[in-house]
Amino acid sequence: MKKDVESFHFLLHPRPVVLVCSVDKDGRPNVMACSWITPISEEPPLIALSLWRRGYTHQLIEAVKEFTVNIPSADLVKAVWIAGTRSGRRTDKFAITGLKTQPAKKVSAPIIEQCIGHLECKLVDYVKAGECNVYIAEVVAAYADEELLVNNVWNERANVLLHAGGKYFTTPQACFEVK
């Protein structure tokens, strides 16, 4: 029996969670968790992500126009939860999560050292959408832990963290090939 659901967005979960790392004009980094993100074009390489318009990351991305997208394994779930529920305006989220930054290759925002994959992004455009802004960005560098990829696809050991909704998370089973 099908019933109406108010939380329509959870029907599009579980989704990979990412840690978005941004930086202010003085070089102070911030980190935020997000799963409302998707690739939107292969050539040029573009992604879209939706961020709450009153959040701090939103403000930094619009000021600096560069950020990184970092893919955490499930072992970082506590840090992800803190990054996603506290504001970097009032808190140094690196100090309370233990997440560490490293310089990126092509953008001013750093990457998160403990993550297994990284996309370096430059803002191209944005669109207002309700309480959020959707940022469209070009991926200027992309790299990942070599031993966690098979044919460019995450293997089981990558243990990619997926957000199911609310406080619930999960990880993928082993992949199977469609015949």
Place this chain on the structure above:
Amino acid sequence: MKKDVESFHFLLHPRPVVLVCSVDKDGRPNVMACSWITPISEEPPLIALSLWRRGYTHQLIEAVKEFTVNIPSADLVKAVWIAGTRSGRRTDKFAITGLKTQPAKKVSAPIIEQCIGHLECKLVDYVKAGECNVYIAEVVAAYADEELLVNNVWNERANVLLHAGGKYFTTPQACFEVK
């Protein structure tokens, strides 16, 4: 050791696959598989999805401005693969997949009967992105199999189909709660 990856988009997988159902002006439906989709706002309820600009679904969505997003379980993987790799311009994908349509509640495009969740969508805007168009749509109805949801989140039995990349798919493990 981190290495550069060309298929940057697979770093944002595995992602829930959906079946996008559109309709032409004479009422003939088409179905397409897609995982480049994300919620972008809760209030109003908005989603964004990216579709190849030369595809048939793109043409129907721009003409009719309504479509449905249908969430398949993993048992539909063969139908998903066919829907995602054939064009509805030349093929009746319902005939070859066995997927069946049912009237939607609020839009002219039908829903897919065998799916476990449905979003009925009206086109609001679109943005060009490389070889694709990103469609922003309002969700005017959302409903799902009651027995597959716990606190609005898919339970294990939902067996949501996730696309890992290429011919590889997976499903989620049981959820855990972050403490």
